Amino acid sequence: MQNSDFDIAEIIEGTTKLLVPRESITEIVPPKEPAFFNPRAKLNRDFSIIAYSAFLKNFDGPKIFLEGLSGLGARGLRVSNEIKSVEKVVINDLNPSALEIAKRSARLNELKNIDFSENEICRFLSDYSKKGNRGTIVDIDPFGSPSRYIDCGIRATMHGGMLSVTATDLQVLHGLFQNACKRRYGGTPIKVEYGNEIAIRLILGCIRSVAGRLDIEFIPLFVESDMHYYRVYLKILNRPDQEENLGYIIHCKKCGKREVSLEKKTNCESCGEKNHHAGPLWIGKMFDKKFLEQMLDETKNFQVDKTCERVLQKCILEEDMPGTYYTLDEIASRLKTSPIRLEKIIEVLHESGFKASQTCLNPTGFRTDADIEKIKEFF
Known part of the structure; x- marks a missing residue:
């Protein structure tokens, strides 16, 4: 044809x-x-x-x-x-x-x-x-x-x-x-x-x-x-x-604890329940900060969607954050309450001495080095 x-x-x-x-x-x-x-x-x-x-x-x-x-x-x-x-x-x-x-x-x-x-x-x-x-x-x-x-x-x-x-x-x-x-x-x-x-x-x-x-x-x-x-x-x-x-990414579906590890771990260290495992998979960094900044600089030289700039800004913030992110709905569901604002939980985590940032992978997601119990407490 x-x-x-x-x-x-x-x-x-x-x-x-x-x-x-x-x-x-x-x-x-x-x-x-x-x-x-x-x-x-x-x-x-x-x-x-x-x-x-x-x-x-x-x-x-x-x-x-x-x-x-x-x-x-x-x-x-x-x-x-x-x-x-x-x-x-x-x-x-x-x-x-x-x-x-x-x-x-x-x-x-x-x-x-x-x-x-x-x-x-x-x-x-x-x-x-x-x-x-x-x-x-x-x-x-x-x-x-x-x-x-x-x-x-x-x-x-x-x-x-x-x-x-x-x-x-x-x-x-x-x-x-x-x-x-x-x-x-x-x-x-x-x-x-x-x-x-x-x-x-x-x-x-x-x-x-x-x-x-x-x-x-x-x-x-x-x-x-x-x-x-x-x-x-x-x-x-x-x-x-x-x-x-x-x-591997190790996840406890009962309490929500997750971690990135070279080896599998049978039971959750927090609640003792049996862990679920994803992998083998890549556990290293997914972004290079210098390259992200260069990409961000290039947005002004081309006719591209404004979303590119917003996504790259989030990537830069999360570049050195821990692997795996949390979502507002996930935490709210565990606590049987309504989600709070994303900016608010990040602010509270920062004030408490933890690292925290938005993630480019989910509009209601955030990364932090605080564990799940601390996050629930702050909610």
Whole structure:
């Protein structure tokens, strides 16, 4: 079926003109033919633009962007058009109709630094896996789990470069299919109020396991949770990771005590009940403060949603906070009372000598080094 058989519309994201199926804009569920395009994922692409720009400004070397699963190429087209320091963009997809529309979008924007590839993603990335030919930034944005592409994604990322990975199999990552999660990510979740953080840490844990096998270290720079997807941005370093950064989140469902640990603990130290365990998963930091500040600085240079700035400000505050967060509803439910204002509980925790901050992962969530009993007391 030819592109002419479909009704194609022109939209603008950032400063880039994109050709997309008209039904992607008018229908609640975007169609898959001739190619899937989700306009509600604009925020996700906005974050990518400022993250990639911030990263490339401080990268000394060739600036090559590889997009393995491009669809209509919205992200790659925006990178090519909006980030002036990029020298070369290559977008790849197996759907020839999607690539044809992407090529038309490239001509519409008069882009000269972009190439197109029609190939299976790992075959595409293997062409860029040799030293001297790797990508500065490698982007993997699949439907569902990225786990099958992590190996080839790491191999195609140059030393000191960035690997960006999306996961959209939320039901698996949130514990509806425990066996599938263990197969894909090497660990299992538990159903708790901070389930999206566990999901992100499972993704990072999976990448850590693959990277460890390849004698590769990575540093998480930024993680994002919005709607139907999770996305992580990592700096890849061609050296073995010496840190013990795989472990467990231990949670007591009776009293609400939780902790991050290298080892499992059978019983809760507070109430004696049997603990629940999520993992193995990543127990290290999820953010890099300097990089977050650079991203925040980049927001003024691009036409991106104001949400980007608000989210990054929260990320900066929580960068050095303990793993796992609490929610107002969770504490109020345990005390059988109404929630208090988020600003108020953070203020009280600070006044009592504890660290506390909002979290970018939940609008009513907060991080603190106070234990659950102290938090209940302050409520």
